[in-house]
Amino acid sequence: MGRTPCCDRAAVxxxxxxxxxxxxxxxxxxxxGSGGNWIAMPKKAGLKRCGKSCRLRWLNYLRPDIxxxxxxxxxxxxxLSLYTQLGSKWSLIASQMEGRTDNDVKNHWNTKLxxxxxxxxxxxxxxxxxxxxxxxxxxxxxxxSPLSLVPSVGIPTVKNRAYxxxxxxxxxxxxxxxxxxxxxxGAFRGCRPPMVHGGQxxx
DNA sequence: TGGACAACCGTTATCTCG
DNA sequence: CGAGATAACGGTTGTCCA
Numbered sequence: 001m002g003r004t005p006c007c008d009r010a011a012v013x014x015x016x017x018x019x020x021x022x023x024x025x026x027x028x029x030x031x032x033g034s035g036g037n038w039i040a041m042p043k044k045a046g047l048k049r050c051g052k053s054c055r056l057r058w059l060n061y062l063r064p065d066i067x068x069x070x071x072x073x074x075x076x077x078x079x080l081s082l083y084t085q086l087g088s089k090w091s092l093i094a095s096q097m098e099g100r101t102d103n104d105v106k107n108h109w110n111t112k113l114x115x116x117x118x119x120x121x122x123x124x125x126x127x128x129x130x131x132x133x134x135x136x137x138x139x140x141x142x143x144x145s146p147l148s149l150v151p152s153v154g155i156p157t158v159k160n161r162a163y164x165x166x167x168x169x170x171x172x173x174x175x176x177x178x179x180x181x182x183x184x185x186g187a188f189r190g191c192r193p194p195m196v197h198g199g200q201x202x203x
Numbered sequence: 204t205g206g207a208c209a210a211c212c213g214t215t216a217t218c219t220c221g
Numbered sequence: 222c223g224a225g226a227t228a229a230c231g232g233t234t235g236t237c238c239a
Contacts, residue, residue: 016217016228039208055209056229069226091211103228106212111226 013048017057021047025054026062034058060103067099071108079105079113 013021028045039051047054060066071079075097082093090102090109097105 014230037208050230052209052231053229059210060228088212102211107227110213 011048012042012050012053014050014053017061021049022057022062025049025058029058029062056103060101065099066101066104068104071112075100076113079109080117083109083113 017025024045024047028041028047032044034041034055037051038055042049042051042054045054049057061068078097079093082089082096086092088106088109090106094100094102094105
């Protein structure tokens, strides 16, 4: 609705990624990181893709620490528990689960867990008010660190602990991939790492 | 204050499998 | 061919800097 597109649709390739494109993106990010600028990166990497598309592809698919599918019952429990506490804060939920992306968690919820929950609610509790746990009011203001809420939830955790900002600074210093991907930044919405310059954030 | 950017999340498109 | 799973897109929001 009257919004300028993030990139020139005519000039960029869209749709599914080819293995060649994956390889180009992977090798570029592994060698250089995103260069601090996803918008400029595809050009440097020789990709005819929107920077946003590259970023998403890397974060959701190409990162070496990503796991796909095969959600365990424990992970299901974590998602369910966090969803009842946080609502659809997929990035927050994903940040509590090793190797999972917000997109993965969201897809898993929408395709499996939601239905399962509805079915279970229908079986065990016909009362309308008891069907789906009402999500907690969304907080997007960033005035409160969302992670600070998680330890009080009393959930089974997949990770040993919740990461802290310092953990990621440290990980970034050790691991070029962690430095490049920004994968867990969602956990720090409202208390993000400072930008270095021109809107770029230190990872 | 507005532009640029990353991050986020809902929705849609595409693929896969029965 | 339809349903389910997954990948990608579109639009919004929040933060930073000039």
